[in-house]
Amino acid sequence: MNVPHAHLLALAAVLFGLGCLGFLLRRNAIIVLASIELMLNAANLAFLTGSRMHSSAAQPSLEGPIFALFVILIAAAEAAVGLALVIALYRLKRTAELDSSSELRG
Amino acid sequence: MSAAHQLAPEAIASQFRTLFDASAWSAVAPLAALSAGVVLCLITDLSRALAALRGPLVFAALAACAWFQVQLLLHPVGVVLRDSLHGDATSAAFGLLFVAGGLLAWLASHGYYKRDGQAPLAEHDALLLSAVAGMTLMSAANDLLVFFIGLELLSLPLYALSALRRSRAASVEAGLKYFLLGAFTSALFLFGCALIYCATGSIGLDTLRVLAAPGSLPMGELALLGSALIAASLLFKLNVFPFHVWVPDVYQGSPTPVTALMATGTKAAAFAFLLRASFLLPASASTTLALLALITLAIGNLGALVQEDFKRMLAYSGIAHAGTLLLAVAGALGGDPVANGATRAIVFYLAAYVFSAGGAFAVLAALEAGGERFTKLENLRGLWQRKPIAALALALFMLSLGGIPGAGGFWGKWFVFEVLVRADMTGWAIAGVLMSVLALAYYLRVIIALFMQPTPAGIVAPRFERPASLGASLVLCVGAVLLTGLLPGMLLGLLG
Numbered sequence: 001m002n003v004p005h006a007h008l009l010a011l012a013a014v015l016f017g018l019g020c021l022g023f024l025l026r027r028n029a030i031i032v033l034a035s036i037e038l039m040l041n042a043a044n045l046a047f048l049t050g051s052r053m054h055s056s057a058a059q060p061s062l063e064g065p066i067f068a069l070f071v072i073l074i075a076a077a078e079a080a081v082g083l084a085l086v087i088a089l090y091r092l093k094r095t096a097e098l099d100s101s102s103e104l105r106g
Numbered sequence: 107m108s109a110a111h112q113l114a115p116e117a118i119a120s121q122f123r124t125l126f127d128a129s130a131w132s133a134v135a136p137l138a139a140l141s142a143g144v145v146l147c148l149i150t151d152l153s154r155a156l157a158a159l160r161g162p163l164v165f166a167a168l169a170a171c172a173w174f175q176v177q178l179l180l181h182p183v184g185v186v187l188r189d190s191l192h193g194d195a196t197s198a199a200f201g202l203l204f205v206a207g208g209l210l211a212w213l214a215s216h217g218y219y220k221r222d223g224q225a226p227l228a229e230h231d232a233l234l235l236s237a238v239a240g241m242t243l244m245s246a247a248n249d250l251l252v253f254f255i256g257l258e259l260l261s262l263p264l265y266a267l268s269a270l271r272r273s274r275a276a277s278v279e280a281g282l283k284y285f286l287l288g289a290f291t292s293a294l295f296l297f298g299c300a301l302i303y304c305a306t307g308s309i310g311l312d313t314l315r316v317l318a319a320p321g322s323l324p325m326g327e328l329a330l331l332g333s334a335l336i337a338a339s340l341l342f343k344l345n346v347f348p349f350h351v352w353v354p355d356v357y358q359g360s361p362t363p364v365t366a367l368m369a370t371g372t373k374a375a376a377f378a379f380l381l382r383a384s385f386l387l388p389a390s391a392s393t394t395l396a397l398l399a400l401i402t403l404a405i406g407n408l409g410a411l412v413q414e415d416f417k418r419m420l421a422y423s424g425i426a427h428a429g430t431l432l433l434a435v436a437g438a439l440g441g442d443p444v445a446n447g448a449t450r451a452i453v454f455y456l457a458a459y460v461f462s463a464g465g466a467f468a469v470l471a472a473l474e475a476g477g478e479r480f481t482k483l484e485n486l487r488g489l490w491q492r493k494p495i496a497a498l499a500l501a502l503f504m505l506s507l508g509g510i511p512g513a514g515g516f517w518g519k520w521f522v523f524e525v526l527v528r529a530d531m532t533g534w535a536i537a538g539v540l541m542s543v544l545a546l547a548y549y550l551r552v553i554i555a556l557f558m559q560p561t562p563a564g565i566v567a568p569r570f571e572r573p574a575s576l577g578a579s580l581v582l583c584v585g586a587v588l589l590t591g592l593l594p595g596m597l598l599g600l601l602g
Contacts (some may be wrong), residue, residue: 026196047300050303064300067300071254074254080266085281
């Protein structure tokens with residue numbers, strides 16, 4: 001299978017854009033978390049595309065895949081902290097809607 | 107797999123030895139000390155007998171890290187580990203600031219959580235140390251991946267720390283807000299890195315610097331877009347307009363010791379990397395950055411002027427200080443920040459800021475723990491009669507933040523504006539100076555409250571929970587502020 005690099009990058013950009021929109025428009029904490037995950041995975045796809053663009057048979061470009069591995073690892077840690085915070089909010093407010101938390105006002 | 111990719115165990119071992127030579131070890135040693143501290147800290151939570159060891163352990167980890175950083179400052183080793191980590195005077199100087207920020211936050215946390223009925227937690231100390239390790243890694247990174255790992259090593263503990271008082275809605279809300287925005291900016295940073303990698307095939311700053319140098323082939327729109335995303339994520343960490351809106355809420359909601367670490371450490375770490383990676387931004391971005399810096403300064407100062415809450419006022423004042431520092435970065439664009447003095451100016455400014463703001467937060471944390479639960483400005487009235495030493499120290503910190511000659515903050519501002527004048531941006535420098543004069547108004551307001559106004563009815567003298575910890579912080583901060591203020595040449599000499 002030989003998908004052109006431009007298509008892969010375009011897909012990554014679309015996924016990233018969707019994640020961005022989800023983050024900015026949705027108010028449920030779980031959906032917002034999922035949107036951030038989508039953005040991280042878009043970045044991973046772009047890293048792997050970059051690796052394909054710069055690899056040759058003799059010299060593979062390994063920075064991209066290794067970066068992506070670290071991103072997967074850190075995304076898991078981030079999800080753990082994020083969900084813990086959402087649960088802490090739910091315990092206090094009985095809801096995961098972000099607009100419900102307004103103790104602090106700019 | 108082809109034969110070329112297979113490596114014998116001996117070959118791997120010898121490669122490891124060449125990679126981890128003596129200079130690599132001395133660059134990694136401060137990080138190793140902090141990481142060991144994190145692991146041991148969690149082990150002390152296993153039994154009651156070990157718990158008593160935790161305090162000395164945290165202190166030992168910070169002291170060991172500081173010692174290794176001083177060694178590095180005196181004997182820099184350059185770039186190590188396949189061009190991924192700096193072991194130079196700049197990273198060591200930043201590292202020492204992070205140790206100081208961590209130490210101040212740790213001292214301020216003593217007795218702070220007692221009122222919540224919460225015993226001091228091992229997690230708190232472990233998270234604090236790993237946040238300091240993250241900052242150290244950020245300022246030493248010479249690779250986008252290493253910086254990203256440092257950024258997350260700093261951010262994840264801070265998310266958890268800011269929500270540490272989980273029975274308080276304000277604390278949890280601060281944590282969640284900080285987390286969501288922080289995770290969003292991490293994603294922006296990552297996508298920026300991915301775009302740069304696609305455009306150039308590299309994530310090392312040394313390679314990218316060669317590619318971005320004027321005269322070589324232009325990096326293309328993809329790389330520029332990537333640089334813009336990375337710059338946006340750094341501006342978020344620096345609390346620069348338009349990414350400043352979250353700052354007052356998060357600073358106010360978080361426990362005060364954590365706020366101290368956020369205000370001093372995170373900002374310094376992000377500036378360290380912004381200086382290293384400033385070549386990614388074209389010289390033409392200088393005006394945009396200076397404009398953003400000036401707007402940030404105006405928002406910070408005007409916001410601080412109208413605050414009735416001392417903690418929020420310090421948050422807004424932190425925004426203003428980030429604006430001043432960004433002016434120096436704008437002045438340094440298009441050249442090597444080490445060569446044109448911007449790095450020196452920023453390290454000096456941050457040194458003065460870490461100790462002035464850190465000291466102010468230490469006093470605030472002690473007052474809160476000592477019975478003045480509210481952080482309202484009016485509660486500071488007449489503190490001179492109740493706690494003269496704390497009031498005097500707080501006044502000195504305010505003078506330093508305001509940039510009065512004799513305190514370190516003055517020279518920090520001086521060096522920053524010097525960079526601007528040298529870069530032919532005198533107009534911006536004058537605007538910055540005018541803003542600093544405006545800032546004096548709210549710092550003086552605190553001093554007037556401390557010394558000239560009577561104690562409001564119903565306020566009793568606070569009983570400090572841990573006077574020794576507060577005393578140690580005050581001695582450290584007052585000493586550093588006066589030293590940088592009266593003998594600025596000493597610190598500058600160390601920075602080379």
